Amino acid sequence: xxxxxQTSPPDSGSPPPEKGSSGDNGWRKEYWRRNLRLMVVxxxxxxxxxxxxxxxxxxxLNEIVIFGFPLGLWFAQQGSIYTFVILILVYAKLMDRLxxxxxxxxxxxxxxxx
Amino acid sequence: MSSIQLxxxxxxxxxxxxxxxxxxxxxxxxxxxxxxxxxxxxxxxxGAAVAADWMSAASFISMxxxxxxxxxDGSIYLMGWTGGYVLLALLLAPxxxxxxxYTVPEFVGDRYSEGVRIVAAVAAxxxxxxxxxxxxxxxxxxxxxxxxxxxxxxxxxxxxVIFLYAVLGGMKGITWTQVAQYxxxxxxxxxxxxxxxxxxxxxxxxxxxxxxxxAELDALSVEMGLKAYTEAFASRPQIDVFxxxxxxxxxxxxxxxxxxxxxxxxxxxGARYSAFWxxxxxxxxxxxxxxxxxxxxxxxxxxxxxxxVDALPSWVANWQATQLVSIRPDATVINTVSNNPASGADxxxxxxxxxxxxxxxxxxxxxxxxxxxxxxxAAAMSTAAxxxxxxxxxxxxxxxxxxxxxxxxxxxxxxxxxxxMAIAVLISVYAGINPPAYVxxxxxxxxxxxxxxxxxxxxxxxxxxxxxAAGAAAGMITGLVFTLFYMIWTLGLFGVARHDHIFDIxxxxxxxxxxxxNFIVTIVVSKLSRPPADRIVEMVESIRYPAERAAAx
Numbered sequence: 001x002x003x004x005x006q007t008s009p010p011d012s013g014s015p016p017p018e019k020g021s022s023g024d025n026g027w028r029k030e031y032w033r034r035n036l037r038l039m040v041v042x043x044x045x046x047x048x049x050x051x052x053x054x055x056x057x058x059x060x061l062n063e064i065v066i067f068g069f070p071l072g073l074w075f076a077q078q079g080s081i082y083t084f085v086i087l088i089l090v091y092a093k094l095m096d097r098l099x100x101x102x103x104x105x106x107x108x109x110x111x112x113x114x
Numbered sequence: 115m116s117s118i119q120l121x122x123x124x125x126x127x128x129x130x131x132x133x134x135x136x137x138x139x140x141x142x143x144x145x146x147x148x149x150x151x152x153x154x155x156x157x158x159x160x161g162a163a164v165a166a167d168w169m170s171a172a173s174f175i176s177m178x179x180x181x182x183x184x185x186x187d188g189s190i191y192l193m194g195w196t197g198g199y200v201l202l203a204l205l206l207a208p209x210x211x212x213x214x215x216y217t218v219p220e221f222v223g224d225r226y227s228e229g230v231r232i233v234a235a236v237a238a239x240x241x242x243x244x245x246x247x248x249x250x251x252x253x254x255x256x257x258x259x260x261x262x263x264x265x266x267x268x269x270x271x272x273x274x275v276i277f278l279y280a281v282l283g284g285m286k287g288i289t290w291t292q293v294a295q296y297x298x299x300x301x302x303x304x305x306x307x308x309x310x311x312x313x314x315x316x317x318x319x320x321x322x323x324x325x326x327x328x329a330e331l332d333a334l335s336v337e338m339g340l341k342a343y344t345e346a347f348a349s350r351p352q353i354d355v356f357x358x359x360x361x362x363x364x365x366x367x368x369x370x371x372x373x374x375x376x377x378x379x380x381x382x383x384g385a386r387y388s389a390f391w392x393x394x395x396x397x398x399x400x401x402x403x404x405x406x407x408x409x410x411x412x413x414x415x416x417x418x419x420x421x422x423v424d425a426l427p428s429w430v431a432n433w434q435a436t437q438l439v440s441i442r443p444d445a446t447v448i449n450t451v452s453n454n455p456a457s458g459a460d461x462x463x464x465x466x467x468x469x470x471x472x473x474x475x476x477x478x479x480x481x482x483x484x485x486x487x488x489x490x491x492a493a494a495m496s497t498a499a500x501x502x503x504x505x506x507x508x509x510x511x512x513x514x515x516x517x518x519x520x521x522x523x524x525x526x527x528x529x530x531x532x533x534x535m536a537i538a539v540l541i542s543v544y545a546g547i548n549p550p551a552y553v554x555x556x557x558x559x560x561x562x563x564x565x566x567x568x569x570x571x572x573x574x575x576x577x578x579x580x581x582x583a584a585g586a587a588a589g590m591i592t593g594l595v596f597t598l599f600y601m602i603w604t605l606g607l608f609g610v611a612r613h614d615h616i617f618d619i620x621x622x623x624x625x626x627x628x629x630x631x632n633f634i635v636t637i638v639v640s641k642l643s644r645p646p647a648d649r650i651v652e653m654v655e656s657i658r659y660p661a662e663r664a665a666a667x
Binding site: 027028031032035039042043046050051054055056058059062066067068069070072073074076077078080081082084085087088089091092095096099102103104105106107113114 | 181186188189192193196197199200203204205208321322324325326327328329344346347352355356359360380381382383384386387389390393394397400401404655658659660661662663
């Protein structure tokens with residue numbers, strides 16, 4: 001993969017990168033933890049819009065009618081799908097940022113994204 | 115019908131010509147082109163290809179009608195077949211792309227063991243074959259309805275075109291053809307939908323405007339002996355809606371023909387964005403489908419309600435010939451409608467007619483009808499081709515060259531891939547002409563099995579370094595046996611008597627429970643067995659980071 005000479009990340013929290021793999025496990029753990037945290041947040045939203053709003057609470061939400069749509073039905077047949085699309089986009093964007101911060105984004109020889 | 119036939123021939127013939135030209139231009143000479151398109155597919159194109167691969171003849175032709183009659187509970191398909199992409203994007207795609215091999219069983223083999231790989235390859239082949247039979251059949255039906263070819267003649271024509279681009283171009287040919295097929299199918303789906311929405315509500319965007327007719331549709335449906343569209347849990351209990359939705363989601367994320375599409379992107383980042391584009395393209399059709407269902411059902415019901423049998427609109431007679439519409443012989447006035455032939459209603463409508471006849475019902479011109487036929491074929495063929503590639507690669511790459519001939523040259527591997535593809539096409543033609551007895555159940559099988567076998571062990575393999583080969587094998591086999599047993603038990607297949615659902619769980623929903631069983635067994639057995647080798651732990655560590663860290667300055 002792209003072994004790039006990349007502009008040093010303007011990150012405050014991560015320790016200075018060391019060459020070699022033994023002594024630099026701190027940033028690896030931190031990167032992974034932040035990835036997991038982002039994942040958990042996004043999957044919680046995924047669960048809430050579909051399973052909670054569209055199934056578990058569909059009947060009480062259906063009492064609210066907006067623009068002709070009972071709200072529970074709208075979540076189940078429209079809202080949850082829009083949210084899924086947005087969740088993946090947010091994930092991809094935030095991971096770009098995280099990769100850059102920790103210097104693990106894929107770059108070609110000139111340092112452009114691949 | 116002759117002008118419709120003419121336009122259908124033009125639309126179908128024109129789209130086939132495009133596919134053949136693409137096939138010739140993207141023919142490949144190397145194995146990596148054949149299996150993963152040289153990992154050079156741009157993100158947006160890959161997204162469109164995934165979308166076409168994903169949306170089958172069933173999504174295109176049947177789903178809107180199914181939702182129209184299921185009403186609120188039709189959400190199981192809408193959420194189930196889109197929500198899985200969130201799981202794919204967050205849990206699987208980037209890591210499997212970083213791993214960077216050709217097939218799903220190959221990851222399983224590297225992470226666990228060769229034995230687990232063989233189980234996975236066999237499972238991938240079974241899952242894909244069950245799926246592909248329905249696609250070939252769908253293609254054949256479109257041919258026979260619009261062009262008056264026989265179903266088997268239609269299957270042969272569709273298979274011939276698929277054969278050409280799949281054998282010549284492998285994944286590369288398939289991917290670029292799928293981009294064209296997505297374009298055809300989405301245009302064919304959206305134009306009639308926008309026209310109907312405009313006609314009924316004055317707002318051309320169906321996603322926004324179908325709310326306007328829901329109250330009227332509910333009233334009309336109840337008057338004609340159907341369930342209200344907006345009533346939740348009218349056809350399935352709540353617990354089952356929950357489990358089926360979950361099962362379809364994790365099944366989606368576990369289906370080999372979907373997962374391998376993320377191997378073809380240029381980078382890990384590309385895999386993430388591909389998932390986004392794929393779901394965006396899929397969402398275009400999936401958010402339109404309930405609107406098409408509601409609008410067309412509303413149109414149909416209001417046009418026939420209270421009409422004498424000899425005063426019905428012309429589409430009734432046109433589609434009676436295809437047996438998708440039938441009138442009870444002794445009916446004189448249409449007061450009740452159903453999609454169930456056994457219901458005894460005055461007018462019986464097949465689910466499929468809602469999409470196929472919607473241009474006609476909305477009074478749209480013949481070219482649009484032709485476009486819908488081409489769209490249905492594009493949906494069927496794109497999905498079939500993607501599945502055939504999984505069958506070919508699992509067979510030649512995971513089984514043949516592992517078990518029989520390990521020291522093959524690249525040229526031999528490419529040839530074997532092509533031969534396996536050709537054989538798979540022939541078998542699927544046979545399956546399309548003589549479909550297995552329970553096509554619908556068989557598709558439910560595919561999702562339930564993917565959910566209860568692949569998904570848990572791949573996710574654990576990435577996120578929990580301690581997962582062992584013994585754990586994965588035990589989990590996969592227990593999940594598989596448990597799920598299969600419950601399906602056979604409740605569906606009454608293979609000579610077993612049919613039993614009642616336990617705790618209201620339908621066979622479509624059991625995959626969720628199977629997956630939970632798989633997770634638990636894998637974790638427990640992993641804990642009890644020796645930790646995996648350092649080499650494997652390092653491999654799992656390495657796929658978590660898209661690239662090596664840039665050198666310090």
